[in-house]
Amino acid sequence: MYAALWRILPGPAWLRVVLLLAAAAVVVYGLFTFVFPWVSTLLNPQEVTVQ
Template identity: 45%
Template sequence: MYGPLWRALPGPWPVKLLLVVALVVAVFLLLMEVVFPWVSTLMPYNDVAV
């Protein structure tokens, strides 16, 4: 999976490394800001009553 991604990125290896780091950061931020808050509203542990 990572080999085809690495070969698809343009430039020499330092540029590819920078692009991979940017992609990882972008995916992380997308998960933390959009996906996880949406999923947490669907979880049943928000309606806890003791």
């Protein structure tokens, strides 16, 4: 999968690295902004059984 991403991206190696880092930052931002808050509404933290 990573080799396919590397081949698809245009430009020299340094530009590909920058593009991949930017894409990873966008994915992490999306997870923290949309996915994790949505999942936290589905979980009930009051039902903890650890003593």
